[in-house]
Amino acid sequence: ILNVEQSPQSLHVQEGDSTNFTCSFPSSNFYALHWYRWETAKSPEALFVMTLNGDEKKKGRISATLNTKEGYSYLYIKGSQPEDSATYLCAFTWGTYKYIFGTGTRLKVLA
Amino acid sequence: DGGITQSPKYLFRKEGQNVTLSCEQNLNHDAMYWYRQDPGQGLRLIYYSQIVNDFQKGDIAEGYSVSREKKESFPLTVTSAQKNPTAFYLCASSASGNNEQFFGPGTRLTVL
Numbered sequence: 001i002l003n004v005e006q007s008p009q010s011l012h013v014q015e016g017d018s019t020n021f022t023c024s025f026p027s028s029n030f031y032a033l034h035w036y037r038w039e040t041a042k043s044p045e046a047l048f049v050m051t052l053n054g055d056e057k058k059k060g061r062i063s064a065t066l067n068t069k070e071g072y073s074y075l076y077i078k079g080s081q082p083e084d085s086a087t088y089l090c091a092f093t094w095g096t097y098k099y100i101f102g103t104g105t106r107l108k109v110l111a
Numbered sequence: 112d113g114g115i116t117q118s119p120k121y122l123f124r125k126e127g128q129n130v131t132l133s134c135e136q137n138l139n140h141d142a143m144y145w146y147r148q149d150p151g152q153g154l155r156l157i158y159y160s161q162i163v164n165d166f167q168k169g170d171i172a173e174g175y176s177v178s179r180e181k182k183e184s185f186p187l188t189v190t191s192a193q194k195n196p197t198a199f200y201l202c203a204s205s206a207s208g209n210n211e212q213f214f215g216p217g218t219r220l221t222v223l
Binding site for chain 1: 115142144146151152153154155156159161167201207208209210211212213214215216217
């Protein structure tokens with residue numbers, strides 16, 4: 001059974017702290033790794049799609065890395081702000097239209 | 112504005128009734144998806160459609176049915192055969208099978 005695990009499940013950080021989360025996925029049959037941000041009462045929003053081992057993507061203060069050989073991706077947030085509070089989902093695709101989502105990391109940034 | 116709409120936001124159903132959840136997109140995407148979210152679990156795929164008049168079962172299709180008569184629309188029917196239908200349902204679309212997905216705001220279904 002293919003499984004995607006995210007850690008930690010939740011965390012609280014102070015405004016200005018940097019933080020990171022992990023997404024672990026099967027290292028075989030890899031097509032792509034997606035990161036989404038899901039704010040309360042809103043729709044999940046795509047952050048990154050990564051396809052190549054060693055990929056690094058950046059959007060503002062948020063960046064992500066990918067290691068397909070060992071099956072993990074890190075999401076980093078530099079200088080967390082209250083508006084970064086959200087659930088961060090990763091999704092592993094192992095074939096066309098074959099998505100498996102993790103349960104998410106719930107981030108709360110305290111002002 | 113391009114995007115995905117789902118209606119209604121909240122839906123209540125009596126046991127034994129079928130109910131249809133609406134999903135519309137104006138992004139001109141070929142692919143559309145239905146997911147279910149339960150507490151403590153990741154999004155699970157119910158059905159997906161690659162193109163009009165075609166759809167495939169996902170991981171938890173039992174008790175659900177879909178249609179894709181128009182590119183813009185992908186309604187989901189929760190039938191009385193679904194044993195535990197109370198959940199949050201998300202619709203999504205993508206340009207193709209491995210592109211980023213765009214999500215709707217979701218429908219929360221409660222069976223009374």
